[in-house]
Amino acid sequence: MKLIDYGVREDERPYIEEWSKENNVEVKIVSDLLNPETIEQAKGFDGVVAYQQLPYEPGIFDKMNEFGIHVLSLRNVGVDNVPFDALKKNDIKLTNVPSYSPTAIAEYSVTGLMILLRSMKSMIRKVDQHNFLWAPDIGRELNELTVGVAGTGRIGQAAIKIYQGFGAKVIAFDKYHNDNIEKQGLYVDTLDQLLKESDVVTLHLPSLGKGNTVINKDSIAGMKDGAIVVNTGRGDLINTQDLYDAVVSEKLSGAVLDVYENEVGIFNSDRSGEVLQDKLLSDMIHNPKIIVSPHIAFYTTTAVKNMATISLDSMVDELNNGKSDNEIDLN
Secondary structure, three states: OOEEEEEOOOOOOOHHHHHHHHHHHHHEEOOOOOOHHHHHHHHHEEEEEEEOOOOOOHHHHHHHHHHOOEEEEEOOOOOOOHHHHHHHHOEEEEEEEOOOOHHHHHHHHHHHHHHHOOOOOOOOOHHHHHOOOOOOOOOOOHHHHHHEEOOOOHHHHHHHHHHOOOEEEEEEOOOOOOOHHOOOOOOOOOOHHHHHHOOEEEEOOOOOOOOOOOEEEHHHOOHHHHHHEEEEOOOHOOOHHHHHHHHHOOOOEEEOOOOOOOOOOOOOOOOOOOOOOOOOHHHHHHHOOOOEOOOOOOOOOOHHHHHHHHHHHHHHHHHHHHHOEEEEOOO
């Protein structure tokens, strides 16, 4: 068995090499992303593993079929950048890593919120300039707030436990109820109700499709004055301009954004010394009430190892048994 792994970062390489040695499976590591040019390197291999934020072009799968490769294993959760029609046309199966570390993302949502509640962004900048005055950067306490968790999958459930540990009142919304959360009586009936009752809204939802935002001008109007939005889910859950305007007008008191609707091509790149052409992103970065980070909520050693190894395990299951627990239904 020979596998080829695309878009591999240096922090992933040791885990892939270790897996290859332990499982006695040859894995070619490629730093380049998977595209119509780099797919040529896959000739002679049995399966393709990849991770990237950019769309997978349909022509890639024509080539995979030509090479006799019929499994693509993703090292991430999201599959919205994969053209299912092209996979089905070429009889290619798809797997993902549905859960690489829910706790990592849940912990990060709380980390960002605490930075915001304690005005750490402003305070750090002041201290860097040798300004040691306390005011006006007085903090707020999480234990006094109501946190609304939108989405109660693995990450949302982990977030609920952490927020409860801080003593916050937690409410939740999800189209599909989790029995444990149901037993605790945390669910509200509608997303609008969650937005209305929450001091903090933390988003742990999948993408709802382009243009289907959860946080926008209309929904913000129904939120509490001074509420905070935390998004470690998907950038397109928010109309970012509407959110920014609400923070500037002080309808909302702040936001924590680890994802951004226009992040592709910007996040995980070094733009040191450059003037950002994305004015909205630049404005948010410079606003003391908005915490922006480059899609790193997942980025822990535990999560990176799981992404690297579970994707390879899924590939082996598909090639040896014709089925993996992590296979995606393309219909």
